[in-house]
Amino acid sequence: MYKEPEILVGLDLGTSKTAVVVAERDSRFQEPQIIGVGYAPSQGIRKGLIINLEQAVRSVRQAVRDAENMVGFQISEATVSFSGMDVTSVMSRGMISLGRTPRQVSIADVERVIEAAQSELSIPSNRVTLHTIPVKYSIDGNSGIDDPLGMTGIRLEMELQSVIIPTTVVQNIINCVESAGVAVNGLVVKSLASALGALTDEETRAGVISLCIGGGTTGVAMYTDGRPVKLSVVPIGGDHITNDLAYVMKIPISKAEEIKKMVSLLPAEEEQELDVDVRGRTVTFNVQEAVDVVRCRLEELFGEHVMNQLAEYKMHMFPAGAVLSGGVAKTPGIDFFASEVLNVPVRIADPLDMYQMPPGRNDCEYATAAGIVRYMSSKERNPYRFIEAPVSQLRSGVSSLAQPAVGKSAKRNDGGSVRSVRGLLEYIKKSVKELF
Ligand SMILES: Nc1ncnc2c1ncn2[C@@H]1O[C@H](COP(=O)(O)OP(=O)(O)OP(=O)(O)O)[C@@H](O)[C@H]1O
Ligand SMILES: [Mg+2]
Structure with a gap:
């Protein structure tokens, strides 16, 4: 019997751009295929936070319309990634007894141990838990259980x-x-979405740091043993570099943005000069001066902010090094520069699904947007991998601890949310039946 393909939509609300990725999937257990990518410049967003709602709404509408034109149908719902600052990730531990004699772990036990770990947390009333991610299980002291x-x-x-x-x-x-x-229909922090969009399984298993350097923020995700052990956001992005250039060179922001995209951090053979038209007059700049400004800000980003995030870890935990995405990762030579500062191997990441994406909208700047689709599909496939608080709960601002978030993000075939532990059980049973 013919079944309409299911449509998955990811919307990345960034400081500089809003991107909409549309994917379709024939069956829930198949990988979704990206069929369109919409784009609009973002307005009304600074450092990942909405500062002018009306302008931000317009940017979303424009990006959605652009995607709709590409795929030929209307978009009614999406999972949204955002880069707002003040994202903290906290680790907690839970332990339960399975009884006096050994027995098999059931779904109810997994839920119980997740609840036990959640109960260790105390969340201020003005905050919510967006993601709950099981990182490590152990049975009778044997750790590393997937x-x-x-x-x-x-x-x-x-x-x-x-x-x-x-x-x-x-x-x-x-x-x-x-x-x-x-x-x-769901929310995901940019640090996680960009890591999912950019990192290979081999890298996450080995241990790796994902750095998504956007316009206003840098999303940081640290992986060991295939799981994200820390997700955070650093308040530095490409806009800071642009502002620095405008200030130091005494030029308008729009000119500084243009010059920034010409800067290369690769070693130059000789001193170069650049003629730039500034308000109708030609001004000659020393290129090295612009390079120094860019290096200075990136040094602060990698050497201070990223290093601070890594402080509680040992660098040898990340043998796959660092993977850079986001628009700033397009700066030529940034991989060598970052490698020097962080003292680990560094690569620039285009989205893993880049070959499904249209040319010009498939580079490292689109890793987050593409990652949202991977997030959606991974969450559905394994309801315990990424547990997300339901949107209704986030909208009302009720902390997820008051009402455990376990499995509530899991979606049924009919698109309704699983609302209870019983619902989750039904969902898993149904999924397993469909699988075989
Ligand atoms: N070729 C380039 N060289 C250097 N910087 C670039 C280049 N292309 C884009 N950028 C910069 O990348 C930034 C935009 O990146 P991106 O689209 O990833 O950000 P965003 O997702 O909108 O923002 P954020 O994730 O911080 O909210 C801008 O600062 C832009 O100037
Ligand atoms: Mg971004």
Whole structure:
């Protein structure tokens, strides 16, 4: 029997651009294929936060319309990635007994241990837990268990990562996208979406740091053993470099933005000069001066902010080094520069799905947008990999601890949200049946 392909839409609300990735999938257990990428310059967003709702709504509408023109149908809902600052990730631990004699771990046990780890957290009333990510399970002290379901033992332990953000940040994002006529069916922080869009399984298993350097912020995701152990956002991006250039060279922001994109951090053979038209007169710049300004800001980003994020870890935990995405990663030579400062191997990442994406909209700047689709599909495939607080709960600002978020993001075939543990059980049973 013919079944309409399912449509997955990811909307990346960035400081500089809004991107909409549309993918279709024939069956829930197949990889989605990207069929269109919409784009619009972002207005009304600074450092990842909405500062002018009306302008931001217009940008979303424009990017959605652009995507709709490409795919030929209307977009009604999307999972949204955003780069708002003040994202913190906290690790907690949970432990439950499986009884006096060894027995198999059931879904209810997994839920119980997640709840036990969640109860260790105390979340301020003005914040919500957006993501709950099981990082590590151990059974009877044996750690490194990928999926405990069905395994036998007497004690189940876990480490859980919770991504906590200010309630108003998410409320403004939901309000903005819904005002543009698109229902929000999920939210994902940019650090996670860009990591999913850019990192290979081999890298995440080995241990790697994903740095998505956008216009207003840098998303940081650290992976070990295939799981994200820390997700955060650093308040530095390409706009800071542009502002520095405008200030030092005494030129308008738009000119500084242009010059920034000409700067290369690769070693230059000789001194170069650049003639630039500034308000009708030609001004000659020393290129090295612009390069020094860019290096200076990037040194602060990698050498101070990123290093601070890494402080609690040992660099040898990340043998795959750092992977750069976001628009700033297009700066020629930034990989060598970052490698020198961080003292790890560095590569620039185009989206893993770049060959499905249209040319010009498939480079490192689109890693986050492409990653949202991977996030959606991974979350559906394994409801315990990324547990997301339901949008209704985020909208009302109720902390996810008051009502455990376990499995509530899991979607049924009919698109409705699974609202309870019983619902989640039904969902998993149905998924397993469909699989075989
Ligand atoms: N060729 C280039 N060289 C240097 N910088 C570039 C280049 N192309 C784009 N950029 C910069 O990349 C930034 C935009 O990147 P991106 O689109 O990833 O940001 P965003 O997702 O909108 O913002 P954020 O994620 O911080 O909210 C801008 O500062 C832009 O000037
Ligand atoms: Mg971005």
